[in-house]
Amino acid sequence: MSGGESRLGVPKTYKLYVGGAFPRSESGRTYVVRDAAGGFWANAALASRKDVRDAVVAARKGFRSWSRATPYNRGQVVYRIAEMLDGRRSDLVELLVTGGATRAAAVTEVDASVDRLVHHAGWTDKLGAVFGSTNPVSAPYFSYSAPEPTGVVGVLAPTGSPLLGLVSVLAPVLATGNAAVVVAAQPDACVAVTFAEVLATSDVPAGAVNVLTGSVAELAPVLAAHGDVDALDLTGAPADLRADLERAASDTVKRVYVPRGTLDFTAEPGLGRLRAFLETKTVWHPTGALSMSGGGGY
Amino acid sequence: MTAPTTTPTTALSDGWTYAPAPESAAVAAVKDRYLPFVDGTFVEGHGDDAETFNPGTAEVLATVSQSTSADVDTAVAAARRAYEDVWSPMSGAERGRYLFRIARGLAERARELAVLECLDNGKPIRETRDFDVPTAAQHFFYHAGWADKLGHLGLGPSPRSLGVAAQVIPWNFPLLMAAWKIAPALAAGNTVVIKPAETTPLSVLVLAEVMADAGLPPGVVNVVTGAGDVGAALVNHPGVDKVAFTGSTAVGRGIQHSLAGTGRRVTLELGGKGANIVFDDAALDQAVEGIVTGIFFNAGQVCCAGSRLLVQEPVAEELLAKLEARAQTLRVGDPLDKNTDVGAINSPRQKAKIDELVAAGSGEGAHVWRSSCPVPERGWYVSPTILTDVAGSSRVVREEIFGPVLTVETFRTPDEAVAKANNTPYGLSAGVWTEKGSRAMAMAGALRAGVIWDNTFNRFDPAAAFGGFKESGFGREGGPSGMAAYLEEQS
Numbered sequence: 001m002s003g004g005e006s007r008l009g010v011p012k013t014y015k016l017y018v019g020g021a022f023p024r025s026e027s028g029r030t031y032v033v034r035d036a037a038g039g040f041w042a043n044a045a046l047a048s049r050k051d052v053r054d055a056v057v058a059a060r061k062g063f064r065s066w067s068r069a070t071p072y073n074r075g076q077v078v079y080r081i082a083e084m085l086d087g088r089r090s091d092l093v094e095l096l097v098t099g100g101a102t103r104a105a106a107v108t109e110v111d112a113s114v115d116r117l118v119h120h121a122g123w124t125d126k127l128g129a130v131f132g133s134t135n136p137v138s139a140p141y142f143s144y145s146a147p148e149p150t151g152v153v154g155v156l157a158p159t160g161s162p163l164l165g166l167v168s169v170l171a172p173v174l175a176t177g178n179a180a181v182v183v184a185a186q187p188d189a190c191v192a193v194t195f196a197e198v199l200a201t202s203d204v205p206a207g208a209v210n211v212l213t214g215s216v217a218e219l220a221p222v223l224a225a226h227g228d229v230d231a232l233d234l235t236g237a238p239a240d241l242r243a244d245l246e247r248a249a250s251d252t253v254k255r256v257y258v259p260r261g262t263l264d265f266t267a268e269p270g271l272g273r274l275r276a277f278l279e280t281k282t283v284w285h286p287t288g289a290l291s292m293s294g295g296g297g298y
Numbered sequence: 299m300t301a302p303t304t305t306p307t308t309a310l311s312d313g314w315t316y317a318p319a320p321e322s323a324a325v326a327a328v329k330d331r332y333l334p335f336v337d338g339t340f341v342e343g344h345g346d347d348a349e350t351f352n353p354g355t356a357e358v359l360a361t362v363s364q365s366t367s368a369d370v371d372t373a374v375a376a377a378r379r380a381y382e383d384v385w386s387p388m389s390g391a392e393r394g395r396y397l398f399r400i401a402r403g404l405a406e407r408a409r410e411l412a413v414l415e416c417l418d419n420g421k422p423i424r425e426t427r428d429f430d431v432p433t434a435a436q437h438f439f440y441h442a443g444w445a446d447k448l449g450h451l452g453l454g455p456s457p458r459s460l461g462v463a464a465q466v467i468p469w470n471f472p473l474l475m476a477a478w479k480i481a482p483a484l485a486a487g488n489t490v491v492i493k494p495a496e497t498t499p500l501s502v503l504v505l506a507e508v509m510a511d512a513g514l515p516p517g518v519v520n521v522v523t524g525a526g527d528v529g530a531a532l533v534n535h536p537g538v539d540k541v542a543f544t545g546s547t548a549v550g551r552g553i554q555h556s557l558a559g560t561g562r563r564v565t566l567e568l569g570g571k572g573a574n575i576v577f578d579d580a581a582l583d584q585a586v587e588g589i590v591t592g593i594f595f596n597a598g599q600v601c602c603a604g605s606r607l608l609v610q611e612p613v614a615e616e617l618l619a620k621l622e623a624r625a626q627t628l629r630v631g632d633p634l635d636k637n638t639d640v641g642a643i644n645s646p647r648q649k650a651k652i653d654e655l656v657a658a659g660s661g662e663g664a665h666v667w668r669s670s671c672p673v674p675e676r677g678w679y680v681s682p683t684i685l686t687d688v689a690g691s692s693r694v695v696r697e698e699i700f701g702p703v704l705t706v707e708t709f710r711t712p713d714e715a716v717a718k719a720n721n722t723p724y725g726l727s728a729g730v731w732t733e734k735g736s737r738a739m740a741m742a743g744a745l746r747a748g749v750i751w752d753n754t755f756n757r758f759d760p761a762a763a764f765g766g767f768k769e770s771g772f773g774r775e776g777g778p779s780g781m782a783a784y785l786e787e788q789s
Contacts, residue, residue: 130452133778137759138436145763145777230768243559250554252723253547253566253769260561271452272787279772280763280779283742285752 014044014189016051016213017196019058020206026050031214033189036100044189047214052222055181055210059152060228062207063179067149069205071125078124078175081202082117085110085167088198092163095191099162112266113167120171123274127176130271131278142285147278149177150255151230154223156216158236161265162188166195168265169235172273174209181210181229183220185236189213217241224248231255231277235263316629319636321423326414331361332499334369334523335506337376338516343369343523350497353420353642354633354677362499365522367531370491373520374537377462377489380517386459386487390446397442397484399512404435404477407508411501415473416633418500420642420678421596423634433758434477434505437776440760441481444781448486451778457785459487460563461539466529467502468545469495469644470599470700476502478775479542480519481760486784488540489518493532496525497645530556538562540784544601547698547724547769565773565783567601567765569698570726573719574604574755575741577712578612580731584753586620589704592729592755594628594682597640598702599648601770602727604755606695607706608715614708618686622667625682630671640702642677649678652701659685659694659705690718698724712737716744725767729755748774 014033015022029046045051066074085092089110096106127147135143153173158165162185173180184192196211212219220241224232225248232249234242234256242258249256257276331347333340345364352359365373385393404411411434412427421430449455463483467475472494483490494502499521506521522528526549533541533553540563543553547568557564574592576585592604609617633641643649660666664685673679683703688695695705709715719728728747730738738752748766751757758764763777773783 131779133763135759135762135777137757137762139757139759141754141757143757143759143762145774145779150767246558247555250551250558253551253554253568253771255772258561270787275782279748279767280765280774281742281748281750281767282763282777283750283752284754284757284762285738286754 011042014042014193014213016045016047017193017200017209017211018051018055019061019210020200022196022200025214026054033187035098041098042190044193044213047212047219049219049222051212052181052219053226055212056152056223056226056228058207058210059179059181062205062209063149063152065205066179066208067177074175074177075121075124077203078117078171079121081199081204082114082121084198084202085117085195086114088194089114091194092191095194096162099188099191109161109164113164116164116167116269117171119269120175123175124177127274127278131275131280135282137284140287142287143282145280145282147176148281150277150279151178152228153178153180153231153233153277154226154229155180155182155233156220156236157182157185157188157192158263159185159187162191163195164265166192168269169233169273170209172269173233173277174204176274176277178231178277179208181223182212183216183223183236184211184213186214186216220245221248224254225251227252229254231257233257233276235259316637318632320632320634321413321416321636323413323417323634325410326417327410328360328414328417328500331363332503333363334365335503335510335519335521336369336373337520338510340506345524348496350418350499351645352417353644354417354674356677359417360500362523364524365528366524367528370522370528370531370535373491373522374462374535376517377491377520378537380515381461381489384515385484385489385518390448390487393484393487394442394445396512396514397438397445397481400509400514401435401438401442403508403512404431404438404505407504408432408435411473411504413634414504415501416641418498419469419472420633420644422638422641423636424638425596430471430474434474437474437477437481437760441485441781444482445485448781448785451781451785453782453785454788457788460784460786461488462537463488463490463540463542463784464532464535464538465490465492465542466533466545467492467494469498470596470601472498473501473505475544476505479544482775482780483542483784484518486781488784491520491522491532491538493522493524493529496523499523533557542773542783543567547771550771566771567773567775568769568771569724570601570603570766570770571606571696571698571722571724572602572604572727572729572747573606573608573745574729575608575715575719575731576610576613576617577732577734577737578610579733580613581733582613582617582620585617585731586624588729588731588753588755589621590624590628593704594625594640594702595756597643597680599644599700600756602749602756604727604729605699605704606719607704608718609706609708610715611708611710618706622684625684626669626671628669628671628682630669630673630679630681632674640682643680643701646678648700649680652680652699652703655694655697655699656683656685656703659688659692662689662692662694664688664692664694664705690721696722712741716741720746723769726770727751
């Protein structure tokens with residue numbers, strides 16, 4: 001490079017993450033993401049209602065492969081996300097600082113996010129032990145109840161904690177074997193899309209996680225009303241939208257998770273988010289030929 | 299698939315006639331008039347009296363004083379006082395003692411309750427005597443034992459009760475559904491306002507007597523009476539912390555809709571359209587018994603009924619012939635008769651719904667097989683009905699019929715069986731019939747339903763969680779996960 005001429009950077013185009021790829025919004029729309037000082041930071045894709053529907057289709061496909069992966073494999077993949085995130089810690093610290101965090105707070109947030117993923121990597125093969133049971137039924141049957149993933153979960157990521165908040169809502173959904181359509185917090189698009197790049201390089205099956213950026217008020221109602229979405233995490237729902245979203249969710253009897261009390265993503269995560277997106281399946285099987293196996297009451 | 303026509307005769311019926319063996323209606327000690335149970339006493343409701351009928355005869359059984367929304371206010375206030383002053387501060391061991399006493403009290407009055415349930419609901423005495431009442435007592439006994447062990451449920455060392463639980467239950471298992479709802483709520487330390495269905499309030503009001511006799515403190519359980527408007531007033535009452543509903547998906551959806559944004563906890567146990575899947579290696583005679591249990595137990599008025607039979611093609615004709623022959627032997631009739639297999643339909647409204655759907659199936663091209671067992675002239679009865687030549691898109695395959703009506707489809711491969719079984723917005727139950735253990739387990743994994751029965755059907759136990767996937771609702775009843783529906787995790 002010749003002296004005196006400073007190299008012009010190659011800034012990233014922030015796009016959506018759908019079905020394992022990074023498409024622009026089908027609408028062609030973008031919005032300006034601003035840094036802490038209010039200056040131009042980047043253009044992000046302004047996802048449309050059609051993008052939500054495309055993401056749900058991708059998530060249903062992703063759910064098939066992700067929910068069928070072995071628990072050990074799922075744990076390794078979630079751990080791999082932690083590894084990849086750790087490898088991009090300096091990028092993410094810079095992004096958090098650009099968004100307004102102090103450097104120390106940004107480092108703490110990235111560390112905590114890596115730790116949260118590691119924590120959930122260890123959950124995948126213990127859900128049955130904690131949420132399941134063998135059932136001592138008073139009849140000649142072996143009966144057990146085991147947790148299974150609910151399906152496609154629509155996640156509204158919280159504001160105010162661009163990386164740790166996003167990781168804290170996504171990790172339990174993934175660890176339990178669900179697929180997610182995440183609507184990132186609108187001001188945090190750069191962090192969310194960079195985290196999507198981490199996911200894309202972590203062996204997460206295409207579609208198991210989809211990340212949309214844009215207006216929560218525009219996208220969330222579509223997600224809440226979508227017939228192929230099984231559950232909603234309303235952690236990041238604006239207070240004035242929450243009741244409407246819950247009403248929309250009732251049309252197909254969606255499971256709706258609304259956190260109680262004040263949000264503190266630095267606290268121990270507990271079981272609530274894991275429990276929220278698990279179904280319990282009870283299986284009965286007759287025990288042996290000496291019993292009245294298979295017979296009914298008639 | 300062509301429906302083989304059979305001439306259903308059995309060795310048993312040839313040359314034999316059934317002698318009726320009726321249980322005595324007097325055992326139920328039915329009173330002329332029943333009152334709601336609020337704050338420990340039976341009090342007049344402020345609504346107009348309503349009649350409850352004996353579905354077996356279509357005659358009036360008793361008059362029931364009806365609650366109003368003002369009575370719901372009174373009941374919720376009583377439950378709140380009992381929660382704050384008595385029940386929530388009480389030790390778990392002490393709460394458990396009350397529940398054990400209720401279980402014993404139910405067992406002591408089992409015969410009376412079995413007859414009463416039979417008269418008010420229309421289901422056969424054999425079912426109320428052998429299933430509904432003993433299982434209700436077992437639910438109280440099981441949950442009594444949890445009351446002092448809440449710290450072992452995986453909800454932290456001392457999980458917190460929620461407060462006042464509003465519970466609305468259906469007419470198909472009135473006493474048993476009350477036990478499913480009340481026992482875990484009380485064991486967890488909540489108090490209850492419960493509303494039985496307007497067509498079947500009596501056994502729950504006798505349960506209230508049992509609870510009063512057990513010394514349960516006033517207000518801990520309150521029973522209000524009435525129809526959907528009273529239920530709506532109850533579940534939407536601002537003084538309620540938890541809502542538990544069992545009933546149709548349409549009403550459950552409405553409850554979820556009306557509670558949106560309130561932060562109130564909800565569990566819903568809703569409708570179903572369970573697949574009962576028979577593979578070609580199944581023990582067919584056993585499968586026939588299981589299919590019969592699956593769809594004709596309680597005349598098919600069961601949310602988890604195996605209402606869609608899926609048969610592998612090579613055995614379809616043989617199985618259907620066996621099934622029709624077996625269904626023909628079922629005695630349809632007087633619920634009080636100990637011989638009766640299939641009793642009455644609970645209400646004329648429900649019978650009309652079943653008849654309408656069967657007619658729709660016929661209109662859509664289904665072949666209709668019906669048992670020729672004579673039914674009583676009075677009362678509301680539907681004979682066992684089997685619909686073949688049905689399309690997966692037809693109403694009888696899509697919609698919950700809630701009656702003794704089975705649809706039959708065929709499949710070739712396990713994948714096709716799974717696809718057909720899961721092709722419904724419901725996800726409550728499914729059955730699998732095969733002698734191959736690995737296939738049974740693989741099917742159990744692939745079916746999106748809350749309860750899977752391998753080589754059996756319609757088995758229930760308080761130790762085993764019950765509840766739905768998808769639009770069959772959320773939350774569980776029974777087992778540790780059933781307790782979780784009435785507790786808040788405390789770390």
